[in-house]
Every structure is written in C-alpha cells, then in structure tokens.
Amino acid sequence: MMTLSKSCLPSNNGCSPKSTAKHKILDENENEANLSDRGINSLEELPRIFYLNNITRLTLSHNKIRAIPPSISNMTNLESLNLFNNQIEELPSAIVSLPKLKILNVGMNRLYNLPRDFGEFPVLEVLDLTYNNLDAKCFPNNFYTLETLRALYLGDNDFEYLPSEIGQLKNLLILCLRDNDLLTLPREIGQLTRIRELHIQNNRLSALPPELGNLDLCSNRSVCRMEGNPWIPQIADQLQIGVSHVMDFIRQEAYKFLYSRTQGMSSTAVPSRNDERKSKKISRIRVK
C-alpha cells in the first residue's frame, strides 16, 4: 500500500514553492490526513488523494479550494471531512453518498445552495454550515429526514424562518442559528426533546413559541443563548434575570394566549435585516 505522503505528490511537481510543506502530512496515523492551511488552490493539485480509500479523516480547512470534485465519493471510509474556510460555492451531489461520513464541516465558505438530495447522507451526525449564504429555501425537504443528525450549525447565514419540518430531527442535541435574520421560530421546535444547546442570539426574534418551554434548556447540562434579539418587553425583562425565567414565563397560560393572538397578526414593525453587518462577510465575495 502506498503511503499517504507519496500518493499526494502533485503531478506538476515543484511548480509551487510551497509544495514540499503542502504535502507533508502531520499525523503519524496514516488514516488521518491533515492538510489544513497548505495554500491549496484546487484539489487537482492532489490528484491521487481520492484514491486513498482507507482515509477516515480529511482536513482541508484554511485553503483556497473553490470546488469539490464528485470523485470525493471514492473515499468510502471517510468519517470526517473538514472544509472550513475555503471558497466553495457548491457541493457535488456525490458527497452525500459517502457511506461512513459522520462529521462534515463546510463552515466559512461561499455556499449559496445545496445539492437537491442533501438529506441522503446515510450516517451524518454533525453538520457545520456556519458562515455561508444559505437560507431555508436552500434546504431540500429530504434534509429533515436526517435522523442521525445530532448537531446542526447554521450560524451566520440568511435564515428568515425555519421550516416546521425541523421538528423531525429528533436526535438533535445542538442547534445553532446565531446571527441569522430569523423573525419567528416554528412551534415544532418543541419536538426536539433532546436539545441541550440552542443558539438563537442576534436574530430578529420578538417572541418564542410556548412549545419551546417543553425543552430542557435550563439544566446544568444545557445552554441557551438568546441575547441580541428585539424581544417583547416581557421576555426582555425575564432575560435580564436569566434564561430559566424566560422559560418559566413562556410556559404560563397567559403567555400561550398572548402568543396565539400575536401570531395571527402581521407585525406592523418588522425589525430590519442585519444587512449592514452581513455585507462585510467574506462569504459574500462571490455575489456580484
């Protein structure tokens, strides 16, 4: 069997001054390839990497990769793929067929859409799409059938709402929606009974569905971050004392009544989008 360092030799050997450093693999464990921050512009520089089908972990973060070739699906033993901080605009459909992929990090890229069969990952557990250009419309319906998913990171994207199907992700322990444009949360969020980390800070939320009170978000094993929203005064007051007071408040019958009344009405003053902040995002660079 070839060793990893040999097989990664570029076809045009020596054309880049960084090439030696680029192809030195840090991990002694030859099933794990760490190619973080090697100035890689394209995976074509590593033509044989996709034939290393014994690799279980591939780290390509902090490079300048713009596209993932469909041949990624040859890496049939891959369990963890880290593409954080690249310049990827689209993922190939083939990525969902990786049979053992459990952890996928595509955070801080330039994704503006997702493959249509994005819900077909057989065993995906942790998905990080932080800091891209995604909203609810980018997610195909079958995404919410990913029953194995336990952590979903969607911070720094463009969500204005969350589809009610989110309630189907029953095994979700972590849901991060920090720094989006969310105006409401669906009542179905109350079905995510295993959740113990919820990040909804810096959105445009004014109220919380009372069903959120069903979740265990105040125990010492749970974290709920919800600051930076234009909360109605009652919630804002409780939040000053603590998240547990907010949860107690939204469980009250009076709040349930108030919530059901306000949901029917189109809010007169919609808080403005966080456009100014978002225009500075590097994930926007592609958008002309």
Place this chain on the structure above:
Amino acid sequence: MSSPSTMFCSRCGSGFEENEKIVNSGGEVWHQSCFVCAQCFRPFSKDAIFYEFEGRKYCEHDFHVLYAPCCGKCGHFIIGRVIKALNNNWHPDCFNCQICQIPLADQGFIKNAGRALCHECNAREKAAAIGKYICHKCHAIIDEGAPLKYKSEPYHPYHFNCYSCGVELDSNAREVKGELYCLRCHDKMGIPICGSCHRPIEERIVTALGKNWHVEHFVCAKCEKPFLGHRHYEKKGLAYCETHYHQLFGNLCYVCNHVISGDVFTALNKAWCVDHFSCSFCDMKLTQKSKFYDVDLKPCCKRCFEKFPSELRKRLKKHYSEKATGNKSIL
C-alpha cells in the same frame, strides 16, 4: 254399571250409540271425539296424559303455554317446585349465586345490583366496593388496619401468631418458607430484603447502592431493564445502565459519539475522549493546557481564531471576553 242409553257426554250432552267407544275418566264419560284438549281440540297423546285447570282439560303443550311458568335461567317450563325471586321463576337447580354458582334455593339469597348472591359473595362484593378485603378465615370485612397476606389470600392479622415468638401478628408480618413471623423475629433471622419490592430475597442477592436486591429488581433507573450482572453506573443514589448513564450525564464523546472510557475532557457543555479533543476548525489535537476560544461552544485554537475575518472576530469577542481552558476530569 249404567247402560249407554242413560249416559250423556260431558262435553256435548248427547247420548251414545250402541257399541260406541266411550271414554271414561274420573267418573265422567265422553264421546271419543269429544275427549280433546280444550285449547287445540286435538285428542290427547297415546297415554292420554292431560292437565286439568279450572275444570278444563289441556294437552301438555297447551297447558304449559297457558299456565306453566318458564325458568329465568334455562327458559324451560317448570313442573314441580317453582322458586319465585327477582320478579321471575326458576327451577330450584337453576337458581344459583351468580358469582360462585352455589344453589340458593334452600339457603336464601341477597339481592346485589340486580344479582342474586350468596351471603359470602355479597359480603366480598360489598367489601371490594369500599376498597376492603374479606378475611379468608372468618369471611368478615377487614375493616381496620391492613390485611395480612398469607399464601396470597388476605386475613385479619389477629388470626395468626408469630411462628417463632408466638406474639399476635399485625400486617407487617413476613412469610418465610410458608410460616409467618413478626417483623422483629424476621429481622433477627437475617434474611435480606429487596430494596425495590421490600420482600425477602430467597434466591440470588445483588448488593449495590448499600442495599440488597432481587436480581430482576436491580434495574436501570431510566430504562428499568435489569442489569443481570452487567456493569452499572451510580449517580445520586440511583443506578443506570451504560447507555443511559452517558445519555443522561453527558459523557458521550462529541466527536465519536461513543461512551468515553478512561479520562474525559469536559468543556463547553461537552465531553471528549482525550484523543478526540481537538480544534473544530483545523482538527489539531488540543491538550489540557491548550488555550482555546469558544465559537458556538466548539473549541477553536488560537491560530484558527486569528484566521477568522476581523468582522467575525469582533462579533464573537463581544459575546465573551475570557479564554477558557479545558477541565480534565476522571470518570
């Protein structure tokens, strides 16, 4: 004997022809054609059985239909003794207690919710209705105090004495190998009591959490499956199976999602196997001493954090000011 010329038919009043067959019954005579059922006008059956009621004669069938009572249980005609009860008629053999089926014809019965019951069943029903037991010995209601259960039947405790010291028993008495003992004598015998069902353990004993347990009663506090010798995990006086202990108390590794055996890194509301604790952004291993940033409650090494765009760093720094370090804890 009178001659046919001086006799007249009891039904039609006419005389008889010479040599005509005459029916003679109870001192009266009939034309053969006149000796018929008063209801259906047909001759009586071969052996000429008929039933008489108010001077009229009926065949068996019509008599039953017109005058004989039907049994409320089997629906057949009753000839002979009739039990009249509950607005109905009964064969003596058909009138039974509706719970225990004992015949009630001679011992009397008690009406209970439209049913005829014997005295004992009635008492038991009444006791059950007010949530009380009937003593299996004296058949009276156990009115005060709890019953003593012996061979799975309830008794007044005062019918029994301790097998060992002879004291009159109360409901705390314990049964050991078919004999009853007062609680004091029982405790002195040193028989372990199951921490779950509070009954003596006569077979295999599990000792855990400072108590004794029936093997099948020592179970996971979450899924209630018996450990049956498998490893259990204790927390706050309760025992859990491996899966639920880790599910409830968070010692599944964030990376591999497996139960962490050996040392555990805990930080950011999560736990890691020592080998799996690494920066979420470059996958570099972190140690106990490594400094890392909290980015969405994921560990981020200093090098990665510095590669973040400055606008993001500014925003994240607003959320927290302190750098966290990992806490090492041993399971």
